[in-house]
Amino acid sequence: MKKIKKNNKKKKIIFIGVIVLLILVAVITILIFGGKKTDLVLIKDLDVEINSDITLLSFVDEVKNGTIVSKDKEIDTSKLGNQNLVIEVKNGNKTKEYKFTINVVDTTKPEIDARSEITTTVGDEVDLLEGVTVSDNSKEEIKVEIKGEYDYDKEGEYELEYYAKDSSGNEISKKFKLIVVSDPDNMTFTTSKGFKGEVIDGVTYIDGVLIANKTYSLPSDYGNGLTSATQSAFDKMNADAKSLGLSLWIASGYRSYWTQNTLYNNYVASDGKEEADTYSARPGYSEHQTGLAFDLNSVEDSFANTDEGKWVKDNCYRYGLIIRYPKGKESITGYIYEPWHLRYVGVDLATKLYNDGDWITLEEYFGIDSKYGD
Ligand SMILES: [Zn+2]
Numbered sequence: 567m568k569k570i571k572k573n574n575k576k577k578k579i580i581f582i583g584v585i586v587l588l589i590l591v592a593v594i595t596i597l598i599f600g601g602k603k604t605d606l607v608l609i610k611d612l613d614v615e616i617n618s619d620i621t622l623l624s625f626v627d628e629v630k631n632g633t634i635v636s637k638d639k640e641i642d643t644s645k646l647g648n649q650n651l652v653i654e655v656k657n658g659n660k661t662k663e664y665k666f667t668i669n670v671v672d673t674t675k676p677e678i679d680a681r682s683e684i685t686t687t688v689g690d691e692v693d694l695l696e697g698v699t700v701s702d703n704s705k706e707e708i709k710v711e712i713k714g715e716y717d718y719d720k721e722g723e724y725e726l727e728y729y730a731k732d733s734s735g736n737e738i739s740k741k742f743k744l745i746v747v748s749d750p751d752n753m754t755f756t757t758s759k760g761f762k763g764e765v766i767d768g769v770t771y772i773d774g775v776l777i778a779n780k781t782y783s784l785p786s787d788y789g790n791g792l793t794s795a796t797q798s799a800f801d802k803m804n805a806d807a808k809s810l811g812l813s814l815w816i817a818s819g820y821r822s823y824w825t826q827n828t829l830y831n832n833y834v835a836s837d838g839k840e841e842a843d844t845y846s847a848r849p850g851y852s853e854h855q856t857g858l859a860f861d862l863n864s865v866e867d868s869f870a871n872t873d874e875g876k877w878v879k880d881n882c883y884r885y886g887l888i889i890r891y892p893k894g895k896e897s898i899t900g901y902i903y904e905p906w907h908l909r910y911v912g913v914d915l916a917t918k919l920y921n922d923g924d925w926i927t928l929e930e931y932f933g934i935d936s937k938y939g940d
Contacts, residue, residue, distance in 0.1 A: 759933025
């Protein structure tokens with residue numbers, strides 16, 4: 567009886583020993599392998615557009631158990647093709663390297679900036695590539711070709727195309743019209759929105775509305791002061807503004823070709839041609855020469871935030887006046903936002919362009935460009 571008892575006690579001790587040993591092994595395993603397994607989940611799409619801004623850790627979708635040790639850094643995406651990357655993840659006291667491959671690709675089309683309409687006189691050849699620029703995310707030099715047939719010796723409207731292709735095969739084409747006429751100062755044409763354009767003695771009217779912008783210029787002798795309709799539109803607006811306690815005045819109204827010439831050349835001298843072109847018209851291209859435009863008050867960006875500026879923006883259309891160079895339309899009008907520059911177009915058109923405060927430009931409405939030829 568005694569012997570059996572002793573035997574049982576021995577078995578018990580061995581059993582406990584084994585349990586303790588198993589627990590020890592488990593604890594050591596957890597210490598070494600950090601418990602749960604680490605897993606780094608990458609985003610699905612590892613294709614990256616050439617010359618795009620992307621960082622190492624933007625490829626990580628999720629980290630399961632562990633923390634990323636690798637510092638985030640910019641990835642060089644200037645060359646096409648595969649690129650191997652590594653991200654280190656720490657879990658407990660173990661660090662694991664995750665290697666993966668991204669692919670730099672170019673799937674973006676080049677962009678062509680060009681006039682959509684070029685007019686010339688019969689027999690007078692023009693450089694159709696003058697002022698045409700092409701840009702692409704690959705930053706490579708890309709040649710622009712002209713597709714279509716045309717004849718400088720024959721009057722007509724030629725529908726042509728600018729065409730460009732980058733080294734990855736992404737193509738772009740942009741339609742334009744070459745108009746060959748016997749007298750560019752007296753001609754008619756149709757805009758891309760189907761409006762009738764008419765040039766009379768070098769002055770362009772679209773649907774009867776005089777247009778002066780970077781595409782359509784005025785003869786140097788055109789204009790003599792604000793038109794009576796423009797002046798009276800301002801007077802009516804000013805009277806209503808006054809009754810609300812607002813103070814408006816015309817800081818700059820009609821400007822002759824020669825005044826604009828001096829002004830523009832001064833701006834070019836101080837800021838350079840490229841910058842001057844964003845805010846000042848070249849002589850012959852200024853709306854101030856039409857006698858249908860004027861600048862209000864301070865002629866400063868801050869005018870937009872004054873009580874006068876806010877009221878004018880939402881009410882000038884009632885008097886037939888428009889904010890000619892609205893915010894966010896710089897690439898369309900060719901000019902920066904000018905909350906102070908108003909243009910008279912008549913109440914009907916002004917009301918359409920007001921568009922509940924989301925101003926439509928004359929260029930958008932008529933389907934015309936505002937681009938210099940060079
Ligand atoms: Zn102005």
